[in-house]
Amino acid sequence: MTKITVAKELKILKEPVWEKIQKYLPRKEPKEHYAMIREYPSRQGKYFRPALVLLSAEMFGGDMEKALLTAAAMQTSEDWMLIHDDWQDGSEERRSTPDEYKPALHRIFGNELAVNAGDALHVIMWKILGDNVRLLGNKTGWKVYDKFVDILMKTTEGQYLELSWIRNNRISLTEKEYYRMIYAKAGYYTVTGPLQLGAIVAGALDSEIRKIAEWGVPFGCAFQLWDDVMNLTIESHIQGKEIAGDILEGKRTLALIHLLGKCTITEKAYITSIYSKPRERKTEEEKDYVLNLMRRYGSIKYCKHIAWNYSILAKIIFDENTSHLPDTNAKHIIRECIDFVVNRWR
């Protein structure tokens, strides 16, 4: 299965999830408030997380149809968190459909109103989850519900770590600290969580659900590492999207950790001074300086390799852990997804 096929599959799976979500996005007064609430859901993105929910449900012998509301809640969690995240990170843009970038919500409506719209979307997510318990019945429904509590709390922990490094001006992190953060935000939230949710809907055994983490976490880390690589790579930058926004935002990435471990003392001092400045005070030249050092010291290449390694590891464990499951289409696509995340350019 090729890269194009995974992208196509994601597109197919998006439709029924989006249909569910739309039912929860009212058009009413105050009009602008509800328009803000609808904005990020309408921009859609790849729907990678809800697709994992659906595919995992099918792989574990369940019915995709039954997992649609769970998938809808998963995507809605992504959307409200992105509103808050974009403001917290000082991001300028957020992907729109199809291959286009638009200003982030807080850049259009201001920080306060955007965060308030995010809160409203957060409430809507729990409305979906409440309906979902009633749809799935008490046993499975509450398992999904409790899993969401768990996933979201973990995600706020990862968010705390990332934001506190920036606030406390901590530049030199250990790899261990970095992995602890992406374990929460990507390993668990982006991949393991959605996969486990699908398995819960399918009625998988608790032991099976737990074991998903064994390949889900390296899969999710590969996803995040590759996201960071794309941010630093010109090939992935479609119109309107700036390159190396992560450097401007002061994101602590593995590439930065690698660079700081390789560069000279003088370079390190300069990088540190650049990272201590808020986004609006960083110049294009300073961004290019860091980016070029990352290129020169092979930091981007290093991240690529680590991402690929994680992907390979995830596939090996995936094959072992899922060998007892029938060879369904869903199983194939999930396996392809593990490749896909470290081979995409947008």
Added chain:
Amino acid sequence: MTKITVAKELKILKEPVWEKIQKYLPRKEPKEHYAMIREYPSRQGKYFRPALVLLSAEMFGGDMEKALLTAAAMQTSEDWMLIHDDWQDGSEERRSTPDEYKPALHRIFGNELAVNAGDALHVIMWKILGDNVRLLGNKTGWKVYDKFVDILMKTTEGQYLELSWIRNNRISLTEKEYYRMIYAKAGYYTVTGPLQLGAIVAGALDSEIRKIAEWGVPFGCAFQLWDDVMNLTIESHIQGKEIAGDILEGKRTLALIHLLGKCTITEKAYITSIYSKPRERKTEEEKDYVLNLMRRYGSIKYCKHIAWNYSILAKIIFDENTSHLPDTNAKHIIRECIDFVVNRWR
């Protein structure tokens, strides 16, 4: 029953609710994140909203004990919203126990981390509500759950209105616009919502639950109007709390609307120029200028009278609507609360 008795009753009702809430506030890693999550719940405040939940449950013939988790969720909703609210309003302080003010959360940890802690507390609130459905059983439990969705969505609408006036620099509001906002934020969220939640737990009829709004909304509006009066009045300012913070924050209050309707064109132009400035650019002299005009034109007195009128109206309707309910202690205290909110000074 005197004012002191209501304050004492609130204190008594606080204990078992706080006991429940504490069980949902873990102490774990990352330590600072969870310390932030615990901060506002620990500062407590009056517990007016959860007390209304409990009292209403008893008034409608239910068991207070059964309403404790609902009350805990109500207070937790207040706490996560206040974190976001304080940042959105640019508030400097937040009440602590007993009669003391401390810096608002975002003033201690920065805006981004504070909002993230608020999100985590929001998730914890839904964890409580999920447990509550399982405690109360599907029929009553889901009614409480759905009511929360409704209350919180309405509250984000009110918050939208208030924030959008400030963002769009709209100073001259109609009274109708103002009442639409406080209907959502106080009439419904602070009073009618909690009362209805208690009634739901008690198993009251849908028609009874609906009718609570008839006296709950004027009761809630009286509460809010009096809050605004206290903000502008020296008697209510205990140590560490600044007077007329609402003017500095640019809050659109009934006192402001009244003042703008009474003052001269020149004064109006000056007031408008003061309100268009962000908090940090307003001077103490400018604040005092507006405050003194409000005193001179009787705007604060006007708000007091309106608050008292609403309170009287609420009591009349309360007496009529609850005449069929037995004369319980809870019923007496709720009636006293309607007086209490427009006679308190802190």
